[in-house]
Amino acid sequence: MKKKYAICGVSNRSLKMFIGPMLSTFSNQAEIVGLLDIDSRRFEVCKSKYPELAGVPEYGADAFDKMVAQTKPDVIIVTGRDDTHVTYILKALQHDLDVLSEKPMATTGADCRRIMDAESKSKGKVTVAFNYRYAPIHSRIKELVLEGKVGRVTSVDLNWYIDTYHGASYFKRWNRVREHSGGLSIHKSSHHFDLVNWWTGQQPVEVFAFGALNYYGPDGELNPKKEDGRHCATCEVKPDCNYYMRWSSRGKEVHVADDHIGAVGTVDAQAPYSEYRSDACIYDSQIDIEDTYSVNVKYNGGALLTYSVNFSLPYEGYRLAINGTKGRIESMEYHSSGRVPFPVPVQTIDYFPLFGSKETIHVVHRQGGHGGGDPTLLEDIFLGPDPKRPYDILSGSIDGAYSVGTGEAVWRSVKENRPIRIEDVLAST
Known part of the structure; x- marks a missing residue:
């Protein structure tokens, strides 16, 4: 019905x-x-x-x-x-x-x-x-863990890279204000923390993190002029802005596919909405979030996560390693917002048994956003979960809470310079 x-x-x-x-x-x-x-x-x-x-x-x-x-x-x-x-x-x-x-x-x-x-x-x-759970690579990694390939998960290394186009876009929009987004350790990294929670089948317990605003905000080293209130469409110093010119020529801005920018028109057009535009200056003093994190997370099943994310890099992608009592899984992914500055191999998964030879696992890739995950997620939402899938994948409120709780613990640890327990973050007020 x-x-x-x-x-x-x-x-x-x-x-x-x-x-x-x-x-x-x-x-x-x-x-x-x-x-x-x-x-x-x-x-x-x-x-x-x-x-x-x-x-x-x-x-x-x-x-x-x-x-x-x-x-x-x-x-x-x-x-x-x-x-x-x-x-x-x-x-x-x-x-x-x-x-x-x-x-x-x-x-x-x-x-x-x-x-x-x-x-x-x-x-x-x-x-x-x-x-992200639905991307074919990510689902296959979950299956390998469930099959016992790595045994009990003991540690995870996850380094996430976001390029200068995509990364800068967060600092042009409402995301740059913590009150609106929770900061990027929540808005963006909650994706990544949810993946680790799901892959390991464990819940985060405690977080310690370092973080900083290195690239954006008024003190960004490449800021061509300290002046608030600028917008890309009308900015007089944009020819001196490396982030703008990376994707533009002097005569025309080059637009590439990006889920996050502009429902209509282009980012340098007048705002399509009444009270909001997505081309605010990335060097504005309104910015009160971080663009770089290094994080350690302890889980209730004994696993330890080492995580980092950087929002101003030449390319996008991640490096992942999942270690366990029986082996190790590795995978690397590279892409960019329309351009990759070097040849990129098709992403695979490498499995190393603790005692034995390496196995390279190829996965059938799908079209669609977020690594092919969007269409399959929508099928589960509107048609019901795939009855042939032998594990849970749709996320509920508990999953949402632990991903947000980890993200808040990250920025609080950065600010307070101490470990933060997830149960304190998720406690009733």
Whole structure:
């Protein structure tokens, strides 16, 4: 039977990740009955892209209860700015509605606890859209761990690299304010922490971290001029900005595929929305988050994670090693926002038994965002979990909470220069 969905947060992610596929691939399973957002211009953008939504009613940010009463949705999809997630998740659970939330589930551990407590009293269920789990490489790594290839997981090394285009984009947008995003240790790294939690089958217990703002903000070494309030579209010193010119010529900005920038037009056009634009200067003093982290995490099953992430590098990708009592898994991935400055091999998985010879595992790669994970995630959401898959992969509120809790513990450890326990981060207020 077709389910009715209401969208809270008519963002670029909601348009590309959910609304488009719901109107095409999953039109027999899903019906969009309501759109809610703080900015009416977003409704115009959405309906100009998807004219078939012309008759779908629109609601302001404070009209959630009215929307539910009038449209009677079965599921609420939460895809607004990160700090708004908790509001609509809690409201949905109060109405006993299921919720599908974009990651992160919330921006603080305390809000995650509020969500878990509310879910325990509701008929509704929370699902968090952790699409990285669904990338074929990542799913195969999970299978290898479940098959016992590495034995009991003892340590994980994960180094994540984000290029100068993608990395800088976070500092042009609302993500650069911790109050809105929780910082990148939550907004971005929650993806990575969830993968490690899922791969190991263990829960994080304690975190110690170092971090810094090395590249962006007013003290960034490549800042061509200390001046707040600039935007790329009108900036007079952008020819002297290495981050801008890396992707541009003097006559035209070169745009590449990026999930995060611009629902319509280009980033140097006038803002497509009423009160928001995504081309703020990456050197603005408003920035209060870090762009570099080095992290240690202890898990309840004895595993130890060594993690790092850097948001200003020549290319994207990661290096992963999972060590256990019977062997080791390794994998490396390289890509870039449209260009890779060197030849890139197809990603594989190397398995090293503790005593024996190396095995290279090739995985069938799929098309689609996030390493081919997006289409399969959507199938599980709208068609139900694949009955042939012998392990759980869809994420719930507990998964969302532990990923956010780890991310908050990271930035708190950076600020307080001490280990932070996850149970304290997720404690009730």
